[in-house]
Amino acid sequence: EVQLVESGGGLVKPGGSLRLSCAASGFTFSSYSMNWVRQAPGKGLEWVSSISSSSSYIYYADSVKGRFTISRDNAKNSLYLQMNSLRAEDTAVYYCARVDPYKGPSFWGQGTLVTVSS
Amino acid sequence: DIQMTQSPSSLSASVGDRVTITCRASQGISNYLAWFQQKPGKAPKSLIYAASSLQSGVPSKFSGSGSGTDFTLTISSLQPEDFATYYCQQYNSYPPTFGGGTKVEIK
Numbered sequence: 001e002v003q004l005v006e007s008g009g010g011l012v013k014p015g016g017s018l019r020l021s022c023a024a025s026g027f028t029f030s031s032y033s034m035n036w037v038r039q040a041p042g043k044g045l046e047w048v049s050s051i052s053s054s055s056s057y058i059y060y061a062d063s064v065k066g067r068f069t070i071s072r073d074n075a076k077n078s079l080y081l082q083m084n085s086l087r088a089e090d091t092a093v094y095y096c097a098r099v100d101p102y103k104g105p106s107f108w109g110q111g112t113l114v115t116v117s118s
Numbered sequence: 119d120i121q122m123t124q125s126p127s128s129l130s131a132s133v134g135d136r137v138t139i140t141c142r143a144s145q146g147i148s149n150y151l152a153w154f155q156q157k158p159g160k161a162p163k164s165l166i167y168a169a170s171s172l173q174s175g176v177p178s179k180f181s182g183s184g185s186g187t188d189f190t191l192t193i194s195s196l197q198p199e200d201f202a203t204y205y206c207q208q209y210n211s212y213p214p215t216f217g218g219g220t221k222v223e224i225k
Contacts (some may be wrong), residue, residue, distance in 0.1 A: 041165070102168060
């Protein structure tokens with residue numbers, strides 16, 4: 001069974017940093033691109049970042065470029081999102097999602113809440 | 119960036135109704151269009167990919183159609199478990215973008 005479990009969320013002050021993790025199981029993690037997608041309270045879905053299977057291709061939304069860094073460790077079946085210079089508008093539930101070729105994000109984790117507030 | 123416009127933003131329907139949600143892309147995306155269902159407090163669930171292909175395990179009451187810029191999601195006979203918010207997403211080009219969502223509520 002495919003499982004994606006996010007962790008690392010919490011309360012952080014503006015300007016602070018946080019590192020999210022996504023533990024994958026039930027599939028060959030190293031074969032898939034992965035996404036981070038976020039959802040602010042009461043709002044819609046917003047794509048944040050993508051990373052290819054071998055980390056060769058990395059993309060960011062303009063809203064996080066220069067502040068967030070996506071990475072992965074295929075040996076540990078884990079995806080990461082390093083978030084620096086956090087702002088109030090980064091407050092959201094952050095989901096990791098597996099991207100299936102030609103299918104888009106097909107499996108999602110349960111999400112982890114990041115709250116940026118003083 | 120490609121803008122995805124969903125309509126309506128919300129609708130009220132009864133159990134057994136046929137429901138159609140539309141999604142329009144600001145430029146052509148071929149068939150690189152996915153639909154997701156999200157219930158309150160839960161993660162999105164993928165329903166349809168490539169505009170009209172059903173994800174494994176998704177009931178056949180869900181169907182998708184369209185290509186280019188105009189797409190639809192249809193629920194043939196609405197059931198209580200279908201009341202949720204639905205999102206479209208284009209994955210033709212970066213950044214992948216979502217529609218604003220359609221909340222399907224009980225009439």
